[in-house]
Amino acid sequence: MRIYSFRGGVHPRENKEPTREKPLRPFLPKEDLVFPLGQHIGKPAVPVVKRGDEVLAGQLIAKADGFVSANIYSSCSGKVKAIERRPVGAGTMADCIVIDNDGAFTPVPGMGEKTDWQTLSKEQILAKIQEAGIVGMGGAGFPTHVKLAPKNPEDIKYFIANGAECEPGITCDDRLMREYPEQIVEGMKIVLKLFPNASGVIAVEKNKPEAIAALQKAASGDSRLSMLTLKVKYPQGGERNLVHAVTGGYMGSGELPAALGCVVDNVSTIAAIYRAVCENTPLIERGVTVTGEPAGNEGNFMVRLGTTVKELLEEGAGGVSEDAKKIIMGGPMMGTALSTLDVPIVKTSNALTLMMEDPVEEAEAMQTNCIHCGRCTRVCPLGLIPQAMAEAAQRKDYDRYIRLHGLDCISCGCCTYTCPAKRPLTLTFKEAKPLAMAWSKALQAEKEAAAAKAKAADGKEEKK
Numbered sequence: 001m002r003i004y005s006f007r008g009g010v011h012p013r014e015n016k017e018p019t020r021e022k023p024l025r026p027f028l029p030k031e032d033l034v035f036p037l038g039q040h041i042g043k044p045a046v047p048v049v050k051r052g053d054e055v056l057a058g059q060l061i062a063k064a065d066g067f068v069s070a071n072i073y074s075s076c077s078g079k080v081k082a083i084e085r086r087p088v089g090a091g092t093m094a095d096c097i098v099i100d101n102d103g104a105f106t107p108v109p110g111m112g113e114k115t116d117w118q119t120l121s122k123e124q125i126l127a128k129i130q131e132a133g134i135v136g137m138g139g140a141g142f143p144t145h146v147k148l149a150p151k152n153p154e155d156i157k158y159f160i161a162n163g164a165e166c167e168p169g170i171t172c173d174d175r176l177m178r179e180y181p182e183q184i185v186e187g188m189k190i191v192l193k194l195f196p197n198a199s200g201v202i203a204v205e206k207n208k209p210e211a212i213a214a215l216q217k218a219a220s221g222d223s224r225l226s227m228l229t230l231k232v233k234y235p236q237g238g239e240r241n242l243v244h245a246v247t248g249g250y251m252g253s254g255e256l257p258a259a260l261g262c263v264v265d266n267v268s269t270i271a272a273i274y275r276a277v278c279e280n281t282p283l284i285e286r287g288v289t290v291t292g293e294p295a296g297n298e299g300n301f302m303v304r305l306g307t308t309v310k311e312l313l314e315e316g317a318g319g320v321s322e323d324a325k326k327i328i329m330g331g332p333m334m335g336t337a338l339s340t341l342d343v344p345i346v347k348t349s350n351a352l353t354l355m356m357e358d359p360v361e362e363a364e365a366m367q368t369n370c371i372h373c374g375r376c377t378r379v380c381p382l383g384l385i386p387q388a389m390a391e392a393a394q395r396k397d398y399d400r401y402i403r404l405h406g407l408d409c410i411s412c413g414c415c416t417y418t419c420p421a422k423r424p425l426t427l428t429f430k431e432a433k434p435l436a437m438a439w440s441k442a443l444q445a446e447k448e449a450a451a452a453k454a455k456a457a458d459g460k461e462e463k464k
């Protein structure tokens with residue numbers, strides 16, 4: 001059996017043992033639920049409810065604002081308590097719909113009703129996915145209906161299910177693949193109906209043998225589906241690495257997988273597609289791993305979206321030790337540290353990582369100047385030059401940052417992980433990327449204004 005890999009990357013301690021045998025347990029919250037209007041890439045959704053309205057579980061509460069946006073549904077029944085700004089992540093606030101949860105989880109009529117997807121047209125399938133508010137649940141949050149509607153669907157050769165789950169400590173996708181393989185396989189068949197010339201490839205890291213076996217069994221007999229075993233290496237689940245593993249080709253700077261005939265979706269997203277199309281259920285819950293020594297009860301939970309981190313930790317995960325130093329939304333490599341536990345679980349929240357130590361604090365104490373060892377370049381899966389990018393970002397030289405392909409950085413954390421000088425490289429890039437994009441946009445606008453002015457002046461000259 002050939003095991004696929006990629007250039008660069010690192011081997012952090014997997015740390016999946018504490019939760020990998022813990023099944024996904026449904027967690028039903030009792031407190032208020034909080035739904036940020038922007039849980040996706042694109043324009044925030046627009047509320048279609050107001051304070052005092054009664055809602056049901058699975059009811060639309062905010063409508064997508066345009067094509068690159070996503071609907072938002074209530075995951076509980078109750079009453080709209082407020083539409084106001086609330087904390088949503090690392091020190092950020094955003095407009096949210098707050099629902100006073102009545103604890104009954106009364107569903108909207110028709111939710112859960114079965115549909116045979118084979119009777120649906122491509123347009124009907126895409127409409128159901130769009131209506132259900134599905135976005136990339138692996139962390140990106142890109143609206144799925146946009147991804148599944150490339151310019152030339154007949155040019156797509158591979159639909160790749162991303163089951164790598166390469167980030168340390170996280171096992172909720174592993175559990176999903178082991179417990180609900182049929183949902184993922186049916187979801188793939190549904191998507192393949194949209195791409196007449198594509199094969200489906202289910203890509204899973206070698207350290208998940210049970211998931212591989214379960215998916216293999218569920219997919220057996222379908223000639224369009226195959227399994228791909230990946231080497232255990234971080235970040236194996238990066239889109240570029242998966243596309244390379246499947247096609248052997250490399251995505252260029254700024255290119256999307258479709259440029260190499262691929263569409264990639266996370267396995268949780270694919271299961272959500274199945275539930276939307278076949279069970280008439282919008283995206284209202286997701287798998288979340290709670291891991292780390294400070295958690296009273298580490299495990300995997302099927303969590304209603306909008307549940308606060310505080311309630312999930314206190315009521316689901318058995319509380320948090322007083323000695324906890326840090327709580328991260330996500331995994332230790334790509335996650336963001338939380339400054340409050342009042343933030344909600346959203347469509348892209350796959351894990352809560354609790355730590356007794358703060359590695360950033362420790363690294364700060366040991367930080368020295370760059371010693372130009374080149375290790376960061378060797379491990380960067382994109383072949384970037386992190387030390388040069390960091391230098392450009394610190395000088396606010398965004399022209400150079402962009403020329404170094406800094407906008408391609410996927411914030412995987414490999415460079416920071418390997419740096420002997422403990423430089424906060426990834427954090428620098430996370431901060432620099434939006435600034436560089438804004439700089440580039442402003443420059444473009446300036447150029448366009450100058451060109452328009454020159455054209456207008458030329459016109460006047462000609463008239464004379």
Ligand code: SF4
Nearest residue numbers: 370371373374376419
């Ligand atoms: S790994 Fe750290 S010390 Fe080495 S070149 Fe990169 S930034 Fe400099």
Ligand code: SF4
Nearest residue numbers: 380409410412413415
């Ligand atoms: S964080 Fe960015 S620069 Fe650093 S290794 Fe990952 S992709 Fe490369």
